[in-house]
Amino acid sequence: MIGKQGPNIVVIGSINMDIVIETPVIPEKGETILGSEMKLLPGGKGANQAVAASRLGMETSFIGAIGKDRFGEQMQQELNRHSINQALTVMPEEKTGIASIWIHDQDNRIVVIPGANGKITWSDIELRKSYIDRSDVVLLQLEIPLDTVVECIKYAHGAGKKIILNPAPAQSLPEEIYPMLYSLTPNRQELSVLAGAPEILQENDFTALYAAMRKMIDKGLPSIMVTLGADGAVHMNASGHTFHIPGRKMDVTDTTGAGDCFNAALAVSIAKGLSMEQAAEYAVAASALAVTKFGAQNGMPEVAEVTRFMEYAF
Ligand code: RIB
Numbered sequence: 001m002i003g004k005q006g007p008n009i010v011v012i013g014s015i016n017m018d019i020v021i022e023t024p025v026i027p028e029k030g031e032t033i034l035g036s037e038m039k040l041l042p043g044g045k046g047a048n049q050a051v052a053a054s055r056l057g058m059e060t061s062f063i064g065a066i067g068k069d070r071f072g073e074q075m076q077q078e079l080n081r082h083s084i085n086q087a088l089t090v091m092p093e094e095k096t097g098i099a100s101i102w103i104h105d106q107d108n109r110i111v112v113i114p115g116a117n118g119k120i121t122w123s124d125i126e127l128r129k130s131y132i133d134r135s136d137v138v139l140l141q142l143e144i145p146l147d148t149v150v151e152c153i154k155y156a157h158g159a160g161k162k163i164i165l166n167p168a169p170a171q172s173l174p175e176e177i178y179p180m181l182y183s184l185t186p187n188r189q190e191l192s193v194l195a196g197a198p199e200i201l202q203e204n205d206f207t208a209l210y211a212a213m214r215k216m217i218d219k220g221l222p223s224i225m226v227t228l229g230a231d232g233a234v235h236m237n238a239s240g241h242t243f244h245i246p247g248r249k250m251d252v253t254d255t256t257g258a259g260d261c262f263n264a265a266l267a268v269s270i271a272k273g274l275s276m277e278q279a280a281e282y283a284v285a286a287s288a289l290a291v292t293k294f295g296a297q298n299g300m301p302e303v304a305e306v307t308r309f310m311e312y313a314f
Helices: 043-054 070-081 115-119 122-126 131-132 146-158 175-180 189-192 206-217 258-271 276-290 303-312
Strands: 006-011 017-022 038-045 060-068 087-091 097-104 107-114 137-140 164-167 223-227 231-235 242-245
Touching: 006 043, 006 131, 006 258, 017 070, 017 175, 038 043, 038 070, 038 115, 043 060, 043 070, 043 137, 060 115, 060 131, 070 087, 087 115, 097 115, 107 175, 115 175, 122 146, 131 137, 131 146, 137 146, 146 164, 146 175, 164 258, 189 223, 206 223, 206 231, 223 258, 223 276, 231 258, 231 276, 242 276, 258 276
Parallel strands: 006 060, 006 137, 017 097, 060 087, 137 164
Antiparallel strands: 017 038, 097 107, 223 231, 231 242
């Protein structure tokens, strides 16, 4: 059990073994191609965010579920290696989650098989609610069942916590949760689903984007932060005030986990008491560094790297 010395965050979410294949082409229907290498790497949006937060110097706890199998053991070792307080439910009947990731043309395509992640319930998490009670920020995503996420949000809200929901992968959400959030952090594709605004995927100007963000604010959200990949991030608060933090130009190796890094860095900054604008600047810088290395968790930068990058890179 953790002791409460400084600020700390709890991440509640998924943990996967990533099966990563780099491919020079995306095969057509019925086509077989030969690849060159497959890598098994620790992943899962929840675990990635926990690892990123820990590397950024924050006391971090992770609540999730694994199967009683080799991948589960390896995932536990990874969390230990990063000094993350783990509150894992081990499910003997289930397999640890996996993600099949194809890397092509500096981008990725991911299919997740949730396994144990898909079975975690509020009853499992309630047993570990002391991790929520002791946290300053609760960070969640949507790779565990939506009912479980909603129950966690209700509990954390009742306990007065700052809750950040990264709605990935996107699905429609019960509107009652929006006012309970500190911030919602979709990417452009996720926002298009949540706001019912497919036009924001076609148009590259900010007018349609701001209109979709406004729709979400009108549902009672106090803050929405939209990640735009290489274009940085835009934010809108409840009064409709917006700011844009431009992206950094980087040599991209692998974008897997960059969004997770952004969310973790945002949560870390909020836990430290920074303003939303300062938090977004920090998160854009951290996630820019994340794309320069291969692998989701492997790419998460250390706190000193981000500090140096923010001081010296323009
Ligand atoms: O956000 C990247 C992650 O999505 C991968 O690590 C994979 O496990 C999927 O959950």
